[in-house]
Amino acid sequence: MGVSWVYIEDIPKIQEGEVEIRGWLFNKRSSGKIVFLIIRDGTGYIQGIATLEYFSQEELNNFEKIPIESSLIVVGDLRKEPRAPGGYELQLKKVNVISYAEEYPIQKKDHSIEFLLERRHLWIRSRKQNAILRVRSEVIKAIRDFLDSRGFTLVDAPILTPSACEGTTTLFGLDYFDLGKAYLSQSGQLYMEAACMALGKVYCFGPAFRAEKSKTRRHLTEFWMVEPEMAFWDWQDNMKLQEELVFYIVQRVLEKRKKELEILERDIKPLEKIVPPFPRITYREAIEILKKNGFNVEYGDDFGGDEETVISNQFDKPVFIHHYPAKIKPFYMQPDPGNPEEVLNNDLLAPEGYGEIIGGSQRIHDLKLLEQKIEEYNLPREAFEWYIDLRRYGSVPHSGFGLGIERTVAWICGLKHVREAIPFPRMIYRIYP
RNA sequence: UCCUCGGUAGCUCAACGGUAGAGCGGCCGGCUGUUAACCGGCGGGUUGCAGGUUCGAAUCCUGCCCGAGGAGCCA
Numbered sequence: 001m002g003v004s005w006v007y008i009e010d011i012p013k014i015q016e017g018e019v020e021i022r023g024w025l026f027n028k029r030s031s032g033k034i035v036f037l038i039i040r041d042g043t044g045y046i047q048g049i050a051t052l053e054y055f056s057q058e059e060l061n062n063f064e065k066i067p068i069e070s071s072l073i074v075v076g077d078l079r080k081e082p083r084a085p086g087g088y089e090l091q092l093k094k095v096n097v098i099s100y101a102e103e104y105p106i107q108k109k110d111h112s113i114e115f116l117l118e119r120r121h122l123w124i125r126s127r128k129q130n131a132i133l134r135v136r137s138e139v140i141k142a143i144r145d146f147l148d149s150r151g152f153t154l155v156d157a158p159i160l161t162p163s164a165c166e167g168t169t170t171l172f173g174l175d176y177f178d179l180g181k182a183y184l185s186q187s188g189q190l191y192m193e194a195a196c197m198a199l200g201k202v203y204c205f206g207p208a209f210r211a212e213k214s215k216t217r218r219h220l221t222e223f224w225m226v227e228p229e230m231a232f233w234d235w236q237d238n239m240k241l242q243e244e245l246v247f248y249i250v251q252r253v254l255e256k257r258k259k260e261l262e263i264l265e266r267d268i269k270p271l272e273k274i275v276p277p278f279p280r281i282t283y284r285e286a287i288e289i290l291k292k293n294g295f296n297v298e299y300g301d302d303f304g305g306d307e308e309t310v311i312s313n314q315f316d317k318p319v320f321i322h323h324y325p326a327k328i329k330p331f332y333m334q335p336d337p338g339n340p341e342e343v344l345n346n347d348l349l350a351p352e353g354y355g356e357i358i359g360g361s362q363r364i365h366d367l368k369l370l371e372q373k374i375e376e377y378n379l380p381r382e383a384f385e386w387y388i389d390l391r392r393y394g395s396v397p398h399s400g401f402g403l404g405i406e407r408t409v410a411w412i413c414g415l416k417h418v419r420e421a422i423p424f425p426r427m428i429y430r431i432y433p
Numbered sequence: 434u435c436c437u438c439g440g441u442a443g444c445u446c447a448a449c450g451g452u453a454g455a456g457c458g459g460c461c462g463g464c465u466g467u468u469a470a471c472c473g474g475c476g477g478g479u480u481g482c483a484g485g486u487u488c489g490a491a492u493c494c495u496g497c498c499c500g501a502g503g504a505g506c507c508a
Contacts, residue, residue, distance in 0.1 A: 027469075034465040051465070067459095083466060103443075108469040109457055110445055114500055170506075187508090212506055213434065225508060304504075347508095356508060404508030418508095429500070 003075050008044030011088050014078060022073045030064045047084040048074055050092040063095060071098040120424055121433045131260035132420055135253055136409045142252035143226050146245055147203050155195040157188025157204040162383055170212045184209035190387050192229035193363060196398055197390055203228040215428050217417040218355055220406060222426035229400030235344035235362040238399035239320055242348055242358055243276045246318055250274045253412055266414040270352060273316050280320040286311050302328050309353040322346040331377040334362040354411035360401025367391035
């Protein structure tokens with residue numbers, strides 16, 4: 001009878017007995033007559049210990065020479081062991097090297113970010129990067145569970161689109177057979193507006209592409225976004241959904257990914273404070289806060305990274321900023337009926353200086369007003385005919401928002417830069433690997 | 434696109450006008466409880482590229498290439 005293959009994360013359930021582990025050599029140490037092999041299998045780490053009890057001196061000498069990241073299958077007896085990292089240890093009885101690795105380039109010591117990004121395909125094997133990818137997976141699952149459980153339907157938006165949502169200078173263009181130019185989608189929003197008129201409450205989840213020459217810790221040229229859109233919801237209903245979603249995401253990660261947050265050395269106290277309701281301030285109030293803090297800003301200016309940090313530092317929860325001046329926002333946002341110079345929109349700034357993670361608004365539902373805005377913004381009307389059409393056949397007030405996955409993950413994980421919040425980041429000066 | 438900083442051994446850095454060096458990794462040896470193990474030893478270089486200044490350039494100057502941090506814009 002064979003020994004059963006187990007994953008390291010299941011070891012606390014198994015506790016003891018003979019098991020097989022399949023993985024990679026993470027690290028090793030040796031004292032001549034005792035060899036420690038730290039094995040990782042993608043779900044965790046366990047220390048294997050090889051002694052003269054089961055192996056010859058020659059075999060031990062060979063184990064000492066197995067290069068880091070060699071793949072192996074081992075068999076041994078599990079036992080609790082306080083001296084071992086993780087609390088469990090494997091008394092090795094068989095060690096079968098599947099593939100001897102060449103000298104592994106990533107060491108346990110410091111590397112430059114350039115060196116690591118160039119080897120992102122290997123870097124994701126490391127402990128912290130591994131933890132980040134697990135948190136990302138949990139964040140995405142939380143979002144989908146939350147929306148699915150509230151009656152939302154997932155509607156996939158197209159990636160190849162005929163036109164810009166908000167201007168063409170920041171679009172990646174490509175040749176589309178005989179039909180001219182096509183562009184990589186910047187947002188699925190306009191399609192979700194169509195979909196919510198079909199299905200009521202919808203969302204899309206997918207990549208968005210921005211050809212902005214942005215080079216900051218908050219920017220990628222390819223990032224992932226969830227975009228809910230709800231028919232008959234106004235801008236305040238919209239904000240309520242946003243705060244409940246963000247609360248749910250944070251709770252879920254705190255509950256299911258505590259171990260990963262520990263690996264990342266994330267202080268979870270600020271995350272535990274993320275409980276609705278979140279503060280809501282107007283754009284006007286935000287300007288006042290900035291002026292009080294010595295910023296030279298005027299009504300009508302947009303906020304940069306520093307401004308966002310100062311505003312969010314006033315609160316220990318995410319903060320909504322609503323009612324921006326219409327002229328610094330896209331064409332589709334619904335003006336406030338009481339003050340058409342401002343729109344029924346909101347951004348949501350994450351705490352601790354992480355900045356904008358959500359942008360949302362109530363959308364224009366009036367046919368004439370939308371036509372007028374498209375003209376004002378100098379947009380090619382032909383490309384938007386289908387979108388205008390939505391206002392011809394049973395138009396209703398509706399709202400939606402977009403939440404950026406990488407910024408959310410970076411915030412929850414406490415990362416300095418969003419590039420580590422995505423498996424293979426795409427940035428202005430990097431498309432490899 | 435603009436501003437700032439950087440490029441020296443496989444990696445992280447030092448040398449700042451006068452013989453290119455250390456730690457880590459690698460290789461060899463030692464050690465029965467290690468935790469980025471430790472101890473001893475050994476190899477390892479077209480100083481990003483092209484010019485220039487100088488008796489002499491990794492070091493100073495010019496141009497280019499590559500990258501990092503940031504700005505504008507945005508999630």
